[in-house]
Amino acid sequence: MDRVGVAIVGPGNIGTDLMYKVLRSRRMELRMMSGIVPTSDGLSRAKQLGIGTTSDGIGPVLDDPEIAIVFDATSAKVHLEHAPLLERAGKFAVDLTPASVGPFVVPAVNAQVHVNTRNVNMVTCGGQATVPIVAAISRVARVRYAEIVATIASKSAGPGTRQNIDEFTETTARAICVVGGAEKGKAIVILNPAEPPIIMRDTVYAIVDDPDGEQIRASVREMVATVQSYVPGYRLKFDPLVEDDKVTVMVEVVGAGDYLPTYSGNLDIMTAAACAVGERLAENLLQKGDCKA
Amino acid sequence: MTIRKRIHIVDTTLRDGMHAVSHQFTPNQARSIAAALDAAKVEMIEVSHGDGLGGSSVQYGFAAASDEEYLEAVAGAIVNSQLAVLLLPGIGTQEDLKMARDHGAAAVRVATHATEADIGEQHIKLARDLGMRSIGFLMMSHMVSPEKLLEQAKLMESYGAEVVYVADSAGAMLPEDVRARVGLVKENLGVDVGFHAHNNLMLAIGNTLAAIESGATYVDATLRGLGGGAGNSPTEVLAGVLDRAGYDTGMDFYKAMDAAEQVVEPLMHRPQQVSNASLMLGYAGVYSSFLLHTHRAAERFGVDSRDILVELGRHRIVGGQEDTIIDVAYGLSKASR
Numbered sequence: 001m002d003r004v005g006v007a008i009v010g011p012g013n014i015g016t017d018l019m020y021k022v023l024r025s026r027r028m029e030l031r032m033m034s035g036i037v038p039t040s041d042g043l044s045r046a047k048q049l050g051i052g053t054t055s056d057g058i059g060p061v062l063d064d065p066e067i068a069i070v071f072d073a074t075s076a077k078v079h080l081e082h083a084p085l086l087e088r089a090g091k092f093a094v095d096l097t098p099a100s101v102g103p104f105v106v107p108a109v110n111a112q113v114h115v116n117t118r119n120v121n122m123v124t125c126g127g128q129a130t131v132p133i134v135a136a137i138s139r140v141a142r143v144r145y146a147e148i149v150a151t152i153a154s155k156s157a158g159p160g161t162r163q164n165i166d167e168f169t170e171t172t173a174r175a176i177c178v179v180g181g182a183e184k185g186k187a188i189v190i191l192n193p194a195e196p197p198i199i200m201r202d203t204v205y206a207i208v209d210d211p212d213g214e215q216i217r218a219s220v221r222e223m224v225a226t227v228q229s230y231v232p233g234y235r236l237k238f239d240p241l242v243e244d245d246k247v248t249v250m251v252e253v254v255g256a257g258d259y260l261p262t263y264s265g266n267l268d269i270m271t272a273a274a275c276a277v278g279e280r281l282a283e284n285l286l287q288k289g290d291c292k293a
Numbered sequence: 294m295t296i297r298k299r300i301h302i303v304d305t306t307l308r309d310g311m312h313a314v315s316h317q318f319t320p321n322q323a324r325s326i327a328a329a330l331d332a333a334k335v336e337m338i339e340v341s342h343g344d345g346l347g348g349s350s351v352q353y354g355f356a357a358a359s360d361e362e363y364l365e366a367v368a369g370a371i372v373n374s375q376l377a378v379l380l381l382p383g384i385g386t387q388e389d390l391k392m393a394r395d396h397g398a399a400a401v402r403v404a405t406h407a408t409e410a411d412i413g414e415q416h417i418k419l420a421r422d423l424g425m426r427s428i429g430f431l432m433m434s435h436m437v438s439p440e441k442l443l444e445q446a447k448l449m450e451s452y453g454a455e456v457v458y459v460a461d462s463a464g465a466m467l468p469e470d471v472r473a474r475v476g477l478v479k480e481n482l483g484v485d486v487g488f489h490a491h492n493n494l495m496l497a498i499g500n501t502l503a504a505i506e507s508g509a510t511y512v513d514a515t516l517r518g519l520g521g522g523a524g525n526s527p528t529e530v531l532a533g534v535l536d537r538a539g540y541d542t543g544m545d546f547y548k549a550m551d552a553a554e555q556v557v558e559p560l561m562h563r564p565q566q567v568s569n570a571s572l573m574l575g576y577a578g579v580y581s582s583f584l585l586h587t588h589r590a591a592e593r594f595g596v597d598s599r600d601i602l603v604e605l606g607r608h609r610i611v612g613g614q615e616d617t618i619i620d621v622a623y624g625l626s627k628a629s630r
């Protein structure tokens with residue numbers, strides 16, 4: 001079976017974890033890991049695995065006509081520079097930074113809608129964990145308001161998240177509405193320093209009109225199964241609670257432990273979701289019959 | 294004549310006190326409380342949802358009015374006192390802070406868990422850019438060693454905080470714990486140090502005195518002690534005690550007592566006392582504002598509040614994790630069936 005050539009830019013924690021996931025893909029061939037520090041752990045590991053590497057940044061990725069899809073795991077600031085370059089080079093960009101150049105994509109909800117979109121954004125880890133639940137509720141009830149609380153182990157929140165914590169809450173709140181279908185959205189993030197580190201947990205509260213408990217529970221269970229198809233460690237803590245007009249759903253995310261520890265479910269769900277989006281893009285390209293690697 | 298040392302009292306009846314009334318003071322009630330505090334010449338009045346700006350939510354409880362409405366009501370009622378707000382990064386945002394400044398807030402307390410000071414860097418810096426007083430506030434300080442707390446306090450100082458607080462959010466500290474933490478922070482910081490007490494072990498006033506003896510010059514209080522868990526140091530009591538102890542708070546003691554008895558007491562939902570559950574908060578080291586949420590969950594799932602609190606303490610739950618109460622209560626109800 002033909003595969004589509006892809007590259008990962010930014011071989012940090014996220015990029016390196018993503019590398020292991022992309023290597024398992026049947027539709028994508030990882031042609032290049034691109035960074036700026038030749039001795040970085042991510043690039044060294046890629047080299048050992050026989051993957052093409054460069055420490056010259058995005059240039060060699062743009063120049064390789066066999067690369068059709070580029071995962072950008074750098075930073076918002078750097079992606080803003082990369083985005084126009086990738087567009088000009090005719091690449092599909094999957095943006096894992098908070099730059100939000102393109103529309104939000106959550107695989108279980110709207111990846112299919114965006115298979116022809118040149119630049120898509122992966123929201124936030126909290127968004128990837130909770131937007132599917134909000135969408136599951138909003139497809140069977142009118143969601144007046146949805147609120148999510150993401151609790152993450154301190155150790156697994158990197159400096160990017162810490163120094164821009166508002167970006168996390170504001171972006172997630174937007175995605176709850178735009179992708180999740182809630183009329184109003186709010187996001188809260190809590191860092192917990194307990195040792196051993198806690199696994200990521202997310203609570204979704206929704207205020208809905210005339211809830212049908214059975215319908216909501218069935219819809220949420222089905223959605224959880226869909227997310228599990230690309231994030232195996234994603235699970236419901238207990239069956240959704242429906243009381244009056246309020247729905248409470250709790251999920252937790254155990255990471256796959258590819259490069260990052262299993263408590264980093266927040267990072268795992270980002271890389272797993274990005275990989276799932278890459279799969280859809282690749283599948284679409286293969287169906288159209290172009291961009292073979 | 295001897296010069297009495299100045300101690301700055303921050304009254305937080307309209308912020309921590311909000312926990313005890315499930316955030317249901319009306320803007321009119323907030324205005325009358327603020328006016329009474331202003332008449333008592335308290336230095337700073339903190340007004341926010343109990344969980345800070347943007348705290349009105351399913352997770353923490355919806356307030357009776359918006360942050361804007363409370364701030365507007367209070368800003369128009371005070372002449373002497375400074376208006377402050379609380380902001381917990383992860384809940385409130387820089388946009389909320391700009392809004393608060395536009396509605397008259399002159400100071401902000403940026404509160405993080407005792408190990409997470411760096412998530413407040415942007416907010417502390419923004420406060421300075423906006424011309425506000427910025428105060429760092431390290432919550433749940435009992436959970437970390439004095440050395441760890443100092444490291445985090447230094448971070449807050451480096452971002453530009455003009456005062457750094459040691460907050461005993463769980464009311465779990467003994468006077469020796471307070472002395473060790475406040476003392477070390479005071480010795481090694483160039484800025485003022487504050488202390489925020491809770492009365493879960495009935496040590497709020499005693500711990501506040503211990504903090505002042507160890508160098509704290511900013512201390513928190515609420516009228517009648519209204520606040521999360523068993524509440525805080527009562528403002529009127531602290532005004533009297535500090536006067537007796539030879540400190541200058543600038544406050545009018547009688548007017549503080551009047552504010553407590555005539556204005557706040559009639560608005561209280563229940564007497565502020567050390568109930569068994571709030572005693573357990575202090576004993577197990579659990580965030581004080583979990584109290585009423587725990588009572589509701591205990592009732593809903595038919596389990597004992599104390600069992601929930603012990604379990605929360607065991608999991609080392611931090612402030613803001615109110616959703617865990619539901620999870621724990623639900624788990625206990627399953628286990629007992």
